[in-house]
Structure formats: structure tokens, C-alpha cells
Amino acid sequence: MLLELVVAIGVAMMALMAIIATGLMIDMYDYFTKPSDRPSTVAAATDVTRRGSARSISNLSADVALPVIAQCESGGRQFDEDGNLIRNPESSAIGKYQIMASLHEKRAESLGFDIRTEEGNEGYARHLYQESGTQHWEADQRSKGCWGPVLRILARGHKPLKGFEVTMRREWTENIPFPTRGETRVDWMPKSLVTYQVMTSDGKITTFRGVESKDVSSRLSPGVRFRVLDADSAVINIVPSKTG
Structure with a gap:
């Protein structure tokens, strides 16, 4: 009788473990294959958010x-x-x-x-x-890198401040100045398909792959730096915005 009880408990434990394992596999599949609202490592680390242009600009x-x-x-x-x-x-x-x-x-x-x-x-x-x-004008990355950040700011109901261009090279740029003190909402986009990095004022580094080619929006503090990884140089268009 005792042996039968032990066997029954063992079978039940094995079944429970199988169910848990199956659930974990499903969760992992969902995590890596389905979009969700979970924060990316980029957003969690630096509050940098990749943004497509079509949805709100339209x-x-x-x-x-x-x-x-x-x-x-x-x-x-x-x-x-x-x-x-x-x-x-x-x-x-x-x-x-x-x-x-x-x-x-x-x-x-x-x-x-x-x-x-x-x-x-x-x-x-x-x-x-x-x-x-904007579909007709999206094929030209140089042009899109100009109007993309500005239209994104306007779509949020904010006022674009005077933008400027920065030439990225393989070495880090000097600290990028902003026209306002403290944290500023900034949108930017490269004018060519390049892989580049941004270093925020707290020293955290985020990499953006050239194939993504989307404008980026983030709240940043002064002291941001850029560098390009797969080209000798590249121009990036930076547009701060006034949110209040």
C-alpha cells in the first residue's frame, strides 16, 4: 500500500513538472516571437524609444x-x-x-x-x-532623416526647436549641446542607413542597427554623445522640442 502511494505521488510530481515545463516553453516562445508592451533593454536602460513614423504622423x-x-x-x-x-x-x-x-x-x-x-x-x-x-518620400533616407524627427514632434503636439546636424565618426563625438537646461525631449534620425551608438549622460550605451532606419525619441540630459560603427562618418539630424 505504501509503495503504491509513493508511486502515485511520483507520477503526480512528474506530471506537474511536465506541465510547468510546457508552460515555460510557451512563455519563452511568446516572449521571443510575439510583440508586447514589455520594455526593451534599450528603453529600460536609457529611456530611448524606437519609433516608426507612419502611425502618428499620418x-x-x-x-x-x-x-x-x-x-x-x-x-x-x-x-x-x-x-x-x-x-x-x-x-x-x-x-x-x-x-x-x-x-x-x-x-x-x-x-x-x-x-x-x-x-x-x-x-x-x-x-x-x-x-x-509620407510613403512616397520614405525611400530617400537623407530626406527622411530631415523631416522624420520634425513631423514626429508635431504629431505629439509639441513645438520643434531649432534642429542641428552632427557628423558622427568612429570616435565618440563631443557632448551634444541642447538649447534648454536639464532634461529635454529630443528626436533624431541618421541621414543614411548606418549602425551607430548613443551614449547617454549616465554612461549607458545603446546600439541602433542600420536596417531599423527609424527616428528615435527620448528624454535626454546634456552630455549625450554619438559614434558610427560601420562607416567612416555619417550625418545625424537632431531636433529638440518644447513640450510645455
Whole structure:
């Protein structure tokens, strides 16, 4: 009788252990394969948060977003000082909003827009924005690195302060100055797909892979430094914001 009891207890313990092990395996699978609200090591360590641009920027009206995009794309101009249409030497993009003529000119004409005129270029840009947000302008990382942080700040209802560019090299930059004292909300994005690191004022280092190519937003204190890991140099656009 005692032997049977011992055997029964042993079987029950083995079953319990199997259930616990299965649960742990499921939890581990969920952790590594499913998104959640758990803090990443980046956010937990430095309050640095990776942010995509599409979700909240899409709430901005064309009247707010398009002037920022135009400034980054062409300096807000359809023509240069000599009256020539502004062109991208590396593609068929033209005009104030750098519309890809090879992809969009015929379609724009069918809708009544001549993208070679400032009025038509802007009209078709507005059509594209209403149709698909910033998607048309996201392929050019140099441009996106300019307008991405600014539009993110505007989407949060804050006021962008004067931004500036920093050239990252393999050695750490000097401490990055901010226009306000104490902790400041800062958005930034590289203008090329590079892997880089940021060191916060407390000495913690976070690595950002080039394939992520998203603008980053964080509350930072003065004393932030950057360096690039997979290039000789790279430009990063930094835009502080006024939150109050």
C-alpha cells in the first residue's frame, strides 16, 4: 500500500513538472516571437524609444506636414536660381516635392496635375499625402532623416526647436549641446542607413542597427554623445522640442 502511494505521488510530481515545463516553453516562445508592451533593454536602460513614423504622423494634416517635407526635399523651391527645374541627379525626382517623374508624371497628368509647375507639383504632392501619407518620400533616407524627427514632434503636439546636424565618426563625438537646461525631449534620425551608438549622460550605451532606419525619441540630459560603427562618418539630424 505504501509503495503504491509513493508511486502515485511520483507520477503526480512528474506530471506537474511536465506541465510547468510546457508552460515555460510557451512563455519563452511568446516572449521571443510575439510583440508586447514589455520594455526593451534599450528603453529600460536609457529611456530611448524606437519609433516608426507612419502611425502618428499620418494624423497630421497636409497643411502641416507638406511644408516640412518640401523644405527637406528641395529647400521649398520648384526652381533653382537660374530658373531650372530642381532635379535629383540620382533619380527622376523633380520639383518642390521631388516627385518621381518616371513613376508619377503620367498619372499626375491624368488627374490634372503638371508636376513640372510649382502648382501642379504641390497639388499632386497633396494628392499623394492624402492617399498614402509620407510613403512616397520614405525611400530617400537623407530626406527622411530631415523631416522624420520634425513631423514626429508635431504629431505629439509639441513645438520643434531649432534642429542641428552632427557628423558622427568612429570616435565618440563631443557632448551634444541642447538649447534648454536639464532634461529635454529630443528626436533624431541618421541621414543614411548606418549602425551607430548613443551614449547617454549616465554612461549607458545603446546600439541602433542600420536596417531599423527609424527616428528615435527620448528624454535626454546634456552630455549625450554619438559614434558610427560601420562607416567612416555619417550625418545625424537632431531636433529638440518644447513640450510645455
